[in-house]
Amino acid sequence: MAVGRVVLVAGVLILLFIPYLLWGTGLATARDQAVLQSQFRAQLHRAGEHPAPPPSTTHPKADPPGVAPTVAPPPVGSVVGTIDIPAIDLSMAIVEGTAAAQLAQGPGHYPGTPLPGEAGNVAIAGHRTTYLHPFYNLNELVAGSPIIITTLQGVFTYTVDTSQAVPPSDVAVVAPTPGNRLTLTTCNPRYSATQRLVVQATLAGSTLASASTPTATPPTRGHRAEAAAAPAGTPWWPAALWGAVLVAAVVGLGLAFRRMRRPGRLLVAVGGGLACLVVVFLFFQAVTPLLPASY
Numbered sequence: 601m602a603v604g605r606v607v608l609v610a611g612v613l614i615l616l617f618i619p620y621l622l623w624g625t626g627l628a629t630a631r632d633q634a635v636l637q638s639q640f641r642a643q644l645h646r647a648g649e650h651p652a653p654p655p656s657t658t659h660p661k662a663d664p665p666g667v668a669p670t671v672a673p674p675p676v677g678s679v680v681g682t683i684d685i686p687a688i689d690l691s692m693a694i695v696e697g698t699a700a701a702q703l704a705q706g707p708g709h710y711p712g713t714p715l716p717g718e719a720g721n722v723a724i725a726g727h728r729t730t731y732l733h734p735f736y737n738l739n740e741l742v743a744g745s746p747i748i749i750t751t752l753q754g755v756f757t758y759t760v761d762t763s764q765a766v767p768p769s770d771v772a773v774v775a776p777t778p779g780n781r782l783t784l785t786t787c788n789p790r791y792s793a794t795q796r797l798v799v800q801a802t803l804a805g806s807t808l809a810s811a812s813t814p815t816a817t818p819p820t821r822g823h824r825a826e827a828a829a830a831p832a833g834t835p836w837w838p839a840a841l842w843g844a845v846l847v848a849a850v851v852g853l854g855l856a857f858r859r860m861r862r863p864g865r866l867l868v869a870v871g872g873g874l875a876c877l878v879v880v881f882l883f884f885q886a887v888t889p890l891l892p893a894s895y
Contacts, residue, residue: 613880620884621730625704628885629732632705636679636693643679647752647809665806667780668717668753673709677702680709681716681751683724688737694749698725700889707734710774716749717756717806721781723774728786728797735786738799739763747782747801754808758782758801765795773798839890842883849876 674680676697684691694716698708703725709715710723726735741747745760758781765788766773773796774783780803788797853872 616880617884620881621888624881624884625730625888626732629704629706632695633693633732636695636705637682640679640682640693643752665756665780665803666808667719667803667806668715668751668756668808670718671715671753673711673715676711677705681749683707683716684748684750685741685745686748687742687745688740690734690737692732692734694724703727704731704889706732713774713776715753716751716782717753717803717808719780721774721777721783722749723783723785725785728788729790735784735797736790738784738786738797739788741799745801746804747784749782752809754806756803756807757805759804760799760801763797763799765797768793768796770796773800779803836890838886839883842879842886846876846879846883849879 674696676699678696680694680696682691682693692706694707694709695702695705696709696711697703698710702708707724707726710725713723714720716722716724726738727733728735728738741760741763743760743762747758747760749756749758773785782801782803784799784801786797787793788795849872853869853876856872
């Protein structure tokens with residue numbers, strides 16, 4: 601009997617974990633996005649800048665678009681700017697870093713690659729089906745689709761050139777390039793991490809902020825993209841702690857339900873069930889960073 605109950609509870613948790621991954625993870629991401637967007641607006645205000653309209657690429661000038669000067673990257677976990685892709689209705693803040701903690705906040709800029717607007721190959725990763733799934737429809741981009749990135753250095757429009765699927769181990773797509781490019785990466789196909797979908801675009805227009813001076817050949821700094829992976833030191837104890845709390849909550853609910861008389865059982869079931877769902881949510885939040893792959 602006890603074994604059957606354990607199996608039943610485990611089955612329920614597995615069934616609940618699937619919708620949590622697909623939709624529940626987006627709750628924390630939405631909160632983080634609101635914070636990042638607010639921080640970026642505050643940075644623009646302090647810098648005395650206001651987002652300019654996207655530079656037009658309908659009638660490109662003969663001269664190549666200006667690039668932003670090379671600056672020190674922001675700390676991991678801080679806001680880099682915003683990314684807008686009208687073709688797939690995407691508008692989100694970009695965070696510095698591509699580890700699990702950063703990609704849970706939104707699209708992440710690969711450390712070691714140029715910042716958006718700088719010369720070289722800018723690389724940004726994003727989830728496909730979880731954490732608000734920013735790159736869910738990335739496969740719908742076609743040649744010429746605009747990708748607009750706003751940073752403290754200006755507004756930069758890239759136009760899509762190619763889209764391809766590569767093995768997850770292929771890091772050449774985010775290697776340095778002689779041209780000014782943007783590379784977006786995400787898992788492929790949806791709900792799987794067996795491949796990586798890569799969209800590459802070329803800088804087609806720029807509106808530099810007043811404090812930025814375009815430079816044709818900014819100094820190189822040996823860009824090296826870091827793979828998107830969970831940090832080696834991801835702690836396991838929060839998951840163990842919330843797992844213990846969940847076991848205690850389920851056992852306590854079962855004992856209380858048995859001891860209560862019939863009129864009070866409904867109240868115990870509703871109140872205890874809601875409390876258990878909250879604990880389950882916190883348990884899932886602690887477990888997700890420990891998973892070997894997240895998409």
